[in-house]
Amino acid sequence: MMRSLWSAVSGLNTHQLEMDVIGNNISNVNTTAYKSQATGFQDVLYQTIKSGSGAGQNTGAISATQVGLGSKVSSVYTNISAQGSMQTTGNALDLMITGPSFFIVTPDNATRNYSRDGSFAIDANGDLVTQGNGYYVMGVMGEGGVTNGATVTKLNVINRVSVPGKNPTDPARMIDYMAGSPTTQAYFKGNIDSDDPSLKEGKSLAFEIYGNDGKPYTLKFTIDTAKDDDPSTFNLNLDSVIDEDGKKVTVDQFEPIKLEYDKHNGRLTSGDNVQINVSGEGANIGSFNLDLSNTTNFASSMSGHNSTIYAYKGDTQGLNKGYPEGELTQISFGTDGSIYGRYSNGQTIKKGQIAVAEFNNAMGLEKVGDNLYAASLNSGAAQVMDVTTDGGYINSGVLEASNVDLAKEFTDMITTQRGFQANSRVITTSDELLQVLKGLKR
Missing domain, CATH: 2.60.98.20 (Flagellar hook protein FlgE)
Known part of the structure; x- marks a missing residue:
């Protein structure tokens, strides 16, 4: 059987897989924080027809005669470091990381996944969660900040309590309530x-x-x-x-x-x-x-x-005035991921801070769907930190767009199509040669 047939078949397989990758990139051109992928090729084993030899007194060196047996896919790698553009949404709960970090999310407060998708919401329990699947966003609660290697937990940004009505006949309300402070x-x-x-x-x-x-x-x-x-x-x-x-x-x-x-x-x-x-x-x-x-x-x-x-x-510096009880009216975020609650009494308190993770080899992260990644042996363990540690920051009211370059994808599509066509031509030509060989016995 002709080697060219098998080489061409391997070429069809590799170009088909590359087309799959290109198609997936194009289908995710508008996916929030999607990171594009690319395909790497390698040649496969070579059959040595004649071994090489060194130079002698009366003869020159002879190179080995080898025939390759096709191509294979060496890797499908993710362009994880390319930052997507900024898309304004106007929703304060939409967050975008500028820098190499990832949000830390969990479905059960134990399993850890990582994401660049900052489209968040607040659930019925007041927890900050991902929009798509309700995973908890991890961080540190309270006035303290995130430190390197900090222990993180889910972020409860609205602490709803039952407050009785002002009049005996008024029903109780579930609100995020802030007790007042006396004038001193x-x-x-x-x-x-x-x-x-x-x-x-x-x-x-x-x-x-x-x-x-x-x-x-x-x-x-x-x-x-x-x-x-x-x-x-x-x-x-x-x-x-x-x-x-x-x-x-x-x-x-x-x-x-x-x-x-x-x-x-x-x-x-x-x-x-x-x-x-x-x-x-x-x-x-x-x-x-x-x-x-x-x-x-x-x-x-x-x-x-x-x-x-x-x-x-208050005093002559305007301090110690005290303030009345208040209800939560607004949630906002600082560039370091700090979460602030503003109350109807004019007070603003820090409720917590979003933690982020970085990896020694972020390209080694495994995609698990739903805009999520999982750590692997190749990525290394997650390093929990403040987003500003490596010069990054978080913007509110914006999301990171996909980093897919459509011009590049269409160019790759053309070259992939040509490669597939060329390999299919090798098969048809090899078949014609076999037909000629078959006709020799007649």
């Missing part, structure tokens, strides 16, 4: 004019704070002249406490705070920092520090003798 600091600022006529009846000052229960309360104070008729001495009284519904709440007896100012420079000499404790059956406010050091006692140069003192929650 407040301060008064401005001037108290001893000739201000409103001081005789008590000048009103009011400001809102947040109690230990995270609810807002309005504290109404009055400043009036002390009974000792000293124009530089005043009393600060808590008149009433109003809750968020505008109702007056019952609090324990409040002892007036005595404010004494220097007669010469108008600076406060007594009562500059006091601890205010508001408690009682109707309020869960607790205590906070009241700073009065920014108040003065000067006669006003303006007609009418008006005091300019005002009350503020």
